[in-house]
Amino acid sequence: METIPYSKIFKLDWRWIGLGFCFFVSFHLLPSHIIYMLRVISPAMNVIYSVWIFGGMAVIGFMIGYKSKGVTIWEATIASAVYSIVLLAAIEKVWGGGLEFRTPYWIIAIIAIATLSAWFGEYIQALKEKNIRREGPGKKN
Amino acid sequence: MNEKTESQGAPRISEFSPLFTRGLIITTCATLLLVFGTAPYYSPFRDTKVFLAPPQFIASGIMVEYGIEEFQGFPLEDVILQARPSFLLSLLLEFVILPVCFLCSWRYLFQKKSQQMAIGEKPKRHLPAKFLFGLSGVLIVYLILGNISSAFVSPNIYHVIVLDNTMDQNRSAVIAQLSRIGHKANEYYCLPKRAGGGEKSYRSRLDPVGTTPVTLRELGMPGSTDAGTFSVVQIVNDTTLICEGIGKVALSDGSFPEYTMHISPGAVIPAKIN
Numbered sequence: 082m083e084t085i086p087y088s089k090i091f092k093l094d095w096r097w098i099g100l101g102f103c104f105f106v107s108f109h110l111l112p113s114h115i116i117y118m119l120r121v122i123s124p125a126m127n128v129i130y131s132v133w134i135f136g137g138m139a140v141i142g143f144m145i146g147y148k149s150k151g152v153t154i155w156e157a158t159i160a161s162a163v164y165s166i167v168l169l170a171a172i173e174k175v176w177g178g179g180l181e182f183r184t185p186y187w188i189i190a191i192i193a194i195a196t197l198s199a200w201f202g203e204y205i206q207a208l209k210e211k212n213i214r215r216e217g218p219g220k221k222n
Numbered sequence: 223m224n225e226k227t228e229s230q231g232a233p234r235i236s237e238f239s240p241l242f243t244r245g246l247i248i249t250t251c252a253t254l255l256l257v258f259g260t261a262p263y264y265s266p267f268r269d270t271k272v273f274l275a276p277p278q279f280i281a282s283g284i285m286v287e288y289g290i291e292e293f294q295g296f297p298l299e300d301v302i303l304q305a306r307p308s309f310l311l312s313l314l315l316e317f318v319i320l321p322v323c324f325l326c327s328w329r330y331l332f333q334k335k336s337q338q339m340a341i342g343e344k345p346k347r348h349l350p351a352k353f354l355f356g357l358s359g360v361l362i363v364y365l366i367l368g369n370i371s372s373a374f375v376s377p378n379i380y381h382v383i384v385l386d387n388t389m390d391q392n393r394s395a396v397i398a399q400l401s402r403i404g405h406k407a408n409e410y411y412c413l414p415k416r417a418g419g420g421e422k423s424y425r426s427r428l429d430p431v432g433t434t435p436v437t438l439r440e441l442g443m444p445g446s447t448d449a450g451t452f453s454v455v456q457i458v459n460d461t462t463l464i465c466e467g468i469g470k471v472a473l474s475d476g477s478f479p480e481y482t483m484h485i486s487p488g489a490v491i492p493a494k495i496n
Binding site for chain 1: 237238243246247249250253254256257258314316317318321322325329
């Protein structure tokens with residue numbers, strides 16, 4: 082049986098780490114900032130903001146897993162870990178501190194959500210590719 | 223294993239066009255500049271408590287955590303919003319586990335059904351998958367509706383939580399100040415008159431024959447603090463002194479929190495009036 086070299090198992094796609102970070106900043110930090118600014122319109126934005134902080138991570142983690150051609154679960158994890166520092170800095174320094182946002186649970190939650198969502202994205206991508214292979218390249222459904 | 227990194231010399235095909243990638247990098251830089259570079263200009267609008275945990279986040283995780291604690295036989299802790307593993311549990315439940323269960327069971331059910339219909343078999347019941355599909359679907363709808371209602375039906379929930387917290391802090395501060403008065407009064411009770419005490423009495427030194435209780439001024443305590451206003455109400459049989467404290471944070475009905483403290487030698491007992 083052919084064995085996989087140890088060095089190749091943990092080989093990371095650094096391009097997707099960078100792209101993932103850009104995805105998080107552009108599609109999570111920017112909407113969060115817009116929602117934060119809209120808080121002057123309605124206090125309801127507080128809740129939307131709070132949901133988006135975690136829900137948005139799930140959406141973007143999924144997109145990273147789904148859109149990439151290879152398996153990019155650890156890339157999403159590293160990108161989300163780096164992004165969590167940026168997010169924490171934004172919350173603490175710019176938007177104002179939350180309810181004990183500095184506790185490790187929050188950072189673990191953010192990274193875990195991104196990682197599991199990326200895994201789910203990969204899973205859906207694999208299912209889609211399997212369907213295409215089974216039904217032929219002409220049929221996508 | 224990462225397939226893409228092992229292309230072995232094959233030209234790398236990007237998932238995105240160069241235009242999109244460039245635009246993404248420019249947007250990232252612009253966002254970072256917007257968020258961190260322009261922060262000083264809207265600092266007056268900065269709110270110290272912007273983040274609100276919707277109740278649905280907390281509730282599901284606390285149920286799980288309480289269940290685990292009860293199963294282990296540990297005493298249950300008070301519910302506190304911050305720094306709880308329950309928060310992590312509920313977030314994972316809401317954003318990852320439930321959607322994954324829902325989509326997987328949905329796919330399983332419909333794929334199996336179509337496969338069985340294609341080969342002409344009678345469709346089976348698949349009860350576990352149906353149960354998971356229904357349960358996760360109901361929970362997702364509950365969480366979505368809960369979040370929407372939190373956002374639009376009760377927009378002031380955040381302020382209610384903050385106000386409750388402030389009221390609780392005020393109540394605690396009133397009780398703490400009354401306790402300090404109680405300890406000073408007991409000190410006064412124990413000391414002899416030549417040392418500035420009451421000599422086994424809570425009566426005022428200024429009125430030794432009457433029944434006037436010792437004043438806060440004699441005890442060296444302020445009548446008003448940041449927590450509220452305090453006064454000595456009455457003395458009972460020389461051995462019990464009753465003090466009153468009224469807080470400064472108004473309750474929802476407009477009244478203020480009010481406590482009395484029954485002070486007797488060796489005992490300081492608070493009683494809630496409002």
